[in-house]
Amino acid sequence: MEKTRIGVVGCGMISDIYLTNLTGRFGHAVQVMAVSDLSQDRAAAQAEKYHIPKVMSAQEMIDSPQIDILLNLTTPRVHFEICEKALLGGKHIYTEKPLSLSYAQGKRLLELAEKRGLYIGCATDTFLGAGLQTCRKLIDDGAIGKPLAATAFMMSHGWEGAHQNPDFYYLTGGGPMFDMGPYYISALVSLLGPAKEVAAMTSRGFETRTILCGPRKGQSIPVEVPTHITGTIRFETGAVATVITTFDVWETPLPFLEIYGTQGTIVGPDPNTYQGPVLLRSAVDPTPGQVSMANQYWENSRGLGLTEMALAIKRGEPARAGGRLGLHVLEIMEGFHRSGQDSRFISLESRCERPRAFIEENLI
Ligand SMILES: NC(=O)c1ccc[n+]([C@@H]2O[C@H](COP(=O)([O-])OP(=O)(O)OC[C@H]3O[C@@H](n4cnc5c(N)ncnc54)[C@H](O)[C@@H]3O)[C@@H](O)[C@H]2O)c1
Structure with missing residues (x-):
């Protein structure tokens, strides 16, 4: 089979x-x-390290007949511009999250892709990993009965100790919801299906942040976005989820993800990883039992969503980490921010199919 060529x-x-x-x-x-x-130096260094034949500009890649899909790993503010250019130039695109800074931008990209018969894919792809697909299999197999509710907690104190240029995490398109929400919300949509409405309260614990590592250590950076979002989601099935994403909290023993059904509970893994463990507590056996993994993608498998999309293009199937999911997740995240600002429930306009399960027989 011919390989799909990536820029x-x-x-x-x-x-x-x-x-x-x-x-x-x-x-x-x-x-x-x-x-x-x-x-240019950064690009040349990565080309040398990974034995990549060429360094090009984004526009040269779009114009090149040697490239099938662009992979957009720029910062969130640039996502829309690169994706739009790629689609206008006739290229498929897979972008890091979020799909764009706003639902309106994301919708434009989806419309453009659909009009031109091109694929647009969007991270996160951790929901295709072993841990979250094990949760998915338990739900599909009826292990917890009908899912009624979920909790998802992304509790952290931000990235300024780990990223040398953390500015984008605190500007529009960043914050704990736009940065980390995609992992949690994609996981919830994959497990519970599309959502109907959201509500949230939001706050900003600190007016500025101080960079704690790298050459800019000690520099103060502005905070433009809410850094503590406490929200709820109602899914089309009637299930409801409580979601907190924060960059304002030091330590907490709260779990990452739990799904509550009529017959039991799934204690899921960190949705920002591909791994387990996954525990099942059922009504008949409340002792938590560790469940064996449903596929083999438990290591850091970034690129799995893009590779799955490359194969989906060849088969003429929808991609699992597709643009419709990315857009739905974006609308939910924006909905949380808007709800917090306006003190009202937000009905969602977008809809996506629950992405197909990705279990052992789907290995790529
Ligand atoms: N850092 C992480 O741990 C992490 C994890 C998962 C996802 N992500 C996502 O990946 C994306 C990138 O994050 P990062 O941490 O690598 O950011 P980064 O700031 O380290 O790197 C972004 C790179 O994009 C380049 N760039 C910006 N505009 C460009 C353009 N027009 N053409 C070509 N290059 C351009 C910048 O020069 C920079 O080298 C973000 O969307 C982020 O949300 C990051």
Whole structure:
């Protein structure tokens, strides 16, 4: 089978794991043909490290007949611009999250892709990993009966101790909801299906943040977005979820993700990972039992969603980490912010199919 040819735009922090996986474990299906960055040095360094044949500009990639899909690993503010250019230039695109800064922008991208018969895919793809697919299999197999409710907690004190340029985490398009929400909300939609309405209260614990590592250590950066969001989601099935995402909290023993059904409870993994463990407490056996994994993607498998999309294009099937899911997640996240601002429930306009399960027989 011919490999799908990829051009990577953005050679920052997350590019290493993508390039490792795309040139390694997913290298049988995809081939990275070129990398691009505003910093020529950064792009050249990644090209050398991962034996990528070319360094190009994003526009050169769009114009090149040697490239099938652009992988957009730029910062959130640039996502829309790169995706729109790629689609207008006739290229499929897979972008890091969030799909765009606003639902309106995301909708424009989806319309453009659909009009031109192109695929648009969007991270996160951790919901395809072993941990969350094990939860999915338990639900599909009826292990907890009918799912009634869920809780999801992303509790942290932000990224300024781990990222040398954390500015984007605190500007529009960032914050704990737009940055980390996609992992949790994609997981919830994959497990419980599409949502109907959301509500939230939001706050901002700190007016500025101080960078704690790298060459800019000690520099103060502005905070533009809410950094504590406590929200609720009502799904089309009637199930409801409580979701907190925060960059204002130091330590807490709260679980990452739990699903409550008529017959039992699933204690899920951190949705920002591909791994387990997954515990099941059923009405008949309340002792928590660890469940064996439903697929083999428990290591950091970034690039799995893109590779699955590459194969879906060949088969003419919808991609699991597709744009409709990305847009629905974006509307939910924006809905939380709007609800917090306006003190009202937000009905959702977008809808997506619950992505198909991705279990053992779907390995790629
Ligand atoms: N850092 C993480 O741990 C992490 C984890 C998962 C997802 N992500 C997501 O990945 C994306 C990138 O994050 P990052 O941490 O790698 O950011 P980063 O700031 O380290 O890197 C972004 C890179 O994009 C480049 N860039 C910006 N505009 C460009 C353009 N027009 N053309 C070419 N290159 C351009 C920048 O020069 C920079 O090198 C974000 O959407 C983020 O949400 C990051």
